Amino acid sequence: MENNLSNSWYNSIPKVELHLHLEGAIPSDALWTLLQKYGGDSSVQDITALKEKFIFRDFPHFLENWAWKNSFLREYEDFTFISEEIAKDLLNQNLKYxxxxxxxxxxxMSGLHPSKIAEAIRKGLSKVPGIEVSLIADLVRDTKIKKAEYYLDQIYEVKELGIIGIGIGGAEHDFPPNRFKNIYEKARHYGFRTTAHAGEATGASSIWAAIRELKVDRIGHGTRAFEDESLLDYLAEYQIPLDMCPISNVSTGVIAKIESHPIKKYIDHGIIVTVNTDDPKMFNNSLAEEYMNLKNIFGLSRKEIQLLILQGIKSSWQSESKKNKLINNFQNNPNWIQD
Ligand SMILES: [Zn+2]
Structure with a gap:
């Protein structure tokens, strides 16, 4: 077993991630700073208590805490601040894209305008060279359709800030995706790529709906695809990538324990799988830990883990020339080839 992560191969290798929420990746110190800025919260006395708050009973409990945390992001400068801190933290872990x-x-609720939030985020990210970040606007399933369309239009206005796609997260169990059909159509018309969280809080039918109604390029999670064998065949045949987030699924109670996660089954089925952390500061996970689990729990070799990382680059929404350049950089990185 390889358990010492900070000095490990897993930590040292160059990485790519396609499924991470900025608001779920705020380093604890930075979130603590924001809490203090806005007068604190009596239920959270120190950083340890803050970390303990992020232990979840189930998916609704996770969403409740997600909203609580967001209540401490109130001004544009807060987004610039967290974005810089997040980028530094990820660069330290050798995230390249x-x-x-x-x-x-x-x-x-805080009266913040979508295009100005995007500007503030880009301002923070641009302070950290060495990691390239493209943005995906999450329109959130729970949003009323008229409002979602307004947000899409606003985001389109600032597309040049590196916003490459749209998605829907949020309460999958309460809001089926078909409501968003026309929004996704319009997003494609605007030149955005599309994804949807599906098969996380609900089952295979939700993934089918994301494919058939929303015509997504990628699926966020897709964890419960195993409920329908014909869906597994379809995903493999049409090579629709799944952004898999194993530790996240255990943390939110979607999967009972990591050993039961279907990621290996999907890889063996020929489905394109990428490995991601989702909300690393809420689940206390890292890509290095996810990769280590792939070896220790699912028996993947280093070569197989490298293939998954390269699959992440290929499944990304960059231009083909940028993808090829990144693949080349990864393969020539001294830590990549080190045994
Ligand atoms: Zn997610």
Whole structure:
């Protein structure tokens, strides 16, 4: 077993991630700073208590805490601050390329405008060279359709800030995806790529709906695809990538224990799988830990883990020339070839 992560091969190798929510990746110190800025919270006395707050009973409990945390992001400068801290933290873990969600809809209560949030995020990210971050606007399933369309239009106005796609996260169990059919059509018309969280809180039918109704390029999670064998065949045949987030699924109670996670089954079935952390500061996970689990629990070799990382680059929404350049950089990185 390889358990010492900080000095491990898993930590040292160059990485790519396609499924990370900026609001779920705020380093604890930075979130603590924001809590103090806004007068604190009596239920959270120190950083240890803050970390303990992020232990979840189930998926609704996770969503409840997600909203609580977001209540401490109130000004544009807060987004610049967290984005810089997140980028530094990920660069330290040798993340080279990231496609990150941000959820402007969640901050309407604070009167924040979606395009200005995007500007503030880009301002923070651009302070950290060495990691390239593309943005995906999460329109959130729970949003009323008229409002979602307004947000899509606003995001389109600032597309040049590196916003490459849209998605829907949120309460999958309460809001089926077909409501968003026209929004996704319009997003494609605007030149955005598309994804949807599906098969996380609910089952295979939700993944089918994301494919058939929303015509997504990628599926966020897709964890419960195993409920329908014909869906597994379809995903493999049409090579629709799944952004898999194993530790996240255990943390939110979607999967009972890591050993039961279907990721290996999907790889063996010929499905394109990428490995991601989702909300690393809420689940206390890292890509290094996810890779280590692939070896220790699912028996993947280093070569197989490298193939998954390269699959992440290929499944990303960069141009083909950028993908090829990144693959080349990874394969020539001294830590990549080290045994
Ligand atoms: Zn997610």
């Amino acid at each position: 990231l496609e990150a969600f941000f959820s402007p809809v969640d901050f309407e």
